[in-house]
Amino acid sequence: MPERPVKVLIAKPGLDGHDRGAKVLARGLRDEGFEVVYTGLRQTPEMIVTAALQEDVDVVGLSILSGAHMTLLPKVTHGLREAGLDDVLVTAGGIIPDDDIPALMDAGISRVFGPGTTIGEVADYIRANVRRDDGG
Amino acid sequence: MSAERAGRGHDGPDGKEHLDQGPEAGEGGRTQDRGRELAEKAAAGDRRSLSRLLTEVENRTRAGESALRLLYPRAGAAHLVGVTGAPGSGKSTLVSALVGEARKAGRPVAVLAIDPSSPITGGAILGDRVRMQSYAGDRDVFIRSMATRGHLGGLATSTAAAAAVLDAAGFPLIFVETVGTGQSEVEVAAIADTTVVVQAPEMGDEVQAIKAGLLEVADLVVVNKGDRPGADRAASQLRGMLSVGAQHDRAFGDRPRPKRPEVLLASAVTGKGVPELLAALDRRHLARLRASPEGGAGEAAERSRLARAEAQLAGILSERLRDLLRDGERVETTRATLRAIAAHELDPYSAADRLLASL
Ligand SMILES: Nc1nc2c(ncn2[C@@H]2O[C@H](COP(=O)(O)OP(=O)(O)OP(=O)(O)O)[C@@H](O)[C@H]2O)c(=O)[nH]1
Numbered sequence: 001m002p003e004r005p006v007k008v009l010i011a012k013p014g015l016d017g018h019d020r021g022a023k024v025l026a027r028g029l030r031d032e033g034f035e036v037v038y039t040g041l042r043q044t045p046e047m048i049v050t051a052a053l054q055e056d057v058d059v060v061g062l063s064i065l066s067g068a069h070m071t072l073l074p075k076v077t078h079g080l081r082e083a084g085l086d087d088v089l090v091t092a093g094g095i096i097p098d099d100d101i102p103a104l105m106d107a108g109i110s111r112v113f114g115p116g117t118t119i120g121e122v123a124d125y126i127r128a129n130v131r132r133d134d135g136g
Numbered sequence: 137m138s139a140e141r142a143g144r145g146h147d148g149p150d151g152k153e154h155l156d157q158g159p160e161a162g163e164g165g166r167t168q169d170r171g172r173e174l175a176e177k178a179a180a181g182d183r184r185s186l187s188r189l190l191t192e193v194e195n196r197t198r199a200g201e202s203a204l205r206l207l208y209p210r211a212g213a214a215h216l217v218g219v220t221g222a223p224g225s226g227k228s229t230l231v232s233a234l235v236g237e238a239r240k241a242g243r244p245v246a247v248l249a250i251d252p253s254s255p256i257t258g259g260a261i262l263g264d265r266v267r268m269q270s271y272a273g274d275r276d277v278f279i280r281s282m283a284t285r286g287h288l289g290g291l292a293t294s295t296a297a298a299a300a301v302l303d304a305a306g307f308p309l310i311f312v313e314t315v316g317t318g319q320s321e322v323e324v325a326a327i328a329d330t331t332v333v334v335q336a337p338e339m340g341d342e343v344q345a346i347k348a349g350l351l352e353v354a355d356l357v358v359v360n361k362g363d364r365p366g367a368d369r370a371a372s373q374l375r376g377m378l379s380v381g382a383q384h385d386r387a388f389g390d391r392p393r394p395k396r397p398e399v400l401l402a403s404a405v406t407g408k409g410v411p412e413l414l415a416a417l418d419r420r421h422l423a424r425l426r427a428s429p430e431g432g433a434g435e436a437a438e439r440s441r442l443a444r445a446e447a448q449l450a451g452i453l454s455e456r457l458r459d460l461l462r463d464g465e466r467v468e469t470t471r472a473t474l475r476a477i478a479a480h481e482l483d484p485y486s487a488a489d490r491l492l493a494s495l
């Protein structure tokens with residue numbers, strides 16, 4: 001059986017006004033061979049957790065520009081853990097000051113991608129770090 | 137591949153599962169255990185297991201297969217509604233509105249939303265959820281996206297199997313949204329109990345509709361975006377066209393003929409017409425359940441059930457045969473056969489006959 005594609009959820013928590021960057025990332029990851037679930041703007045942590053659970057994704061990529069990352073991102077990782085999704089790789093990108101990164105990593109974000117990160121870098125990181133439980 | 141094969145369970149003549157006693161039987165047993173565990177938990181209402189199981193089914197793993205063996209007898213009660221139509225006609229928005237309508241009555245609902253995979257990279261964007269966000273946290277709504285992974289026809293290979301899992305997991309109403317279709321992606325009609333074709337008014341020009349093989353498989357046609365100008369006109373044009381077709385039905389005699397669908401007007405955005413649409417779907421389902429296998433509606437229902445069974449069986453057989461071609465022990469013979477066919481020394485028909493005879 002051919003290697004099945006890695007499945008990624010790209011979500012935008014919070015009240016950001018546009019999702020151009022997230023769409024570019026979604027398309028870029030598709031071109032890298034990922035199956036990308038795209039859920040659009042203004043996601044609550046509950047919506048993100050529900051989507052991750054129902055879609056059984058390997059990765060959740062959170063894109064956030066609004067500045068609310070310190071409250072929203074830990075809510076997402078907490079929700080994922082509560083739903084039993086501890087094995088999902090969670091990354092974040094957008095506008096996140098370096099000073100905030102250690103706290104986010106403590107909260108369960110595996111990697112924060114800064115501005116200027118290429119899609120190739122994101123793809124490589126995911127491929128290298130995704131945890132897959134291939135039961136079958 | 138041969139190791140997997142050795143470990144695979146087979147149905148014996150008594151219908152019980154038997155394990156091949158190969159050296160890898162232990163591994164096969166574990167796979168089966170995992171399949172059984174997921175099946176039991178999913179059927180008992182555990183959504184995490186349901187989701188995991190859908191992945192196994194989608195990946196067509198042994199665990200998924202053994203789970204399906206257990207769950208298939210528990211499925212069959214759900215109303216499986218296929219929703220198809222041109223890209224952008226509003227399928228996802230309409231499905232979401234229908235989900236909301238069903239939830240008002242407390243009915244659990246599941247959705248399978250299919251989007252195309254890139255033939256080059258294998259990647260896909262699964263974007264239908266964007267329109268279905270309002271049900272987060274409602275455990276009686278389960279929405280799952282699937283990529284086609286090379287399957288043509290508007291669905292993924294495992295869509296029917298995934299629907300059976302959702303059925304067995306207790307969802308009595310299941311919507312399957314196909315990829316945005318052209319005119320030939322009508323496979324959904326083969327797996328769904330009821331097929332809804334969604335049209336937007338601006339796309340409803342007659343020529344397009346007549347061309348579309350899509351309309352021939354529709355049980356219901358919904359002219360969506362009824363809030364837009366031209367929707368009424370599009371609906372009455374469609375009705376007119378379909379009733380002209382109906383006058384020719386006698387000419388078909390006993391031969392299969394195109395369906396003569398009901399045409400409804402709705403707006404997924406304002407919700408107008410959505411309760412009527414759900415009611416029309418429910419009526420069809422009830423009528424099928426009540427119909428005796430002989431005569432009229434019952435006969436048609438039975439025909440479509442058998443067609444679905446045949447499609448599933450044929451799908452699995454062709455998959456098994458393909459596996460067989462690639463099987464470790466046969467790989468050399470296969471390669472030689474393929475070379476002979478490619479060189480036109482052997483025709484593919486004789487090659488296929490030979491393979492079947494050797495089984
Ligand atoms: N005015 C109006 N717009 C609608 C209606 N239903 C859907 N739309 C809009 O039409 C666009 C496409 O809707 P979708 O539901 O994504 O269409 P779809 O058929 O699922 O599209 P694909 O999955 O890409 O094939 C969106 O911008 C919707 O908001 C409606 O009833 N009225």
Ligand SMILES: [Mg+2]
Binds near residue numbers: 227263
């Ligand atoms: Mg859609």
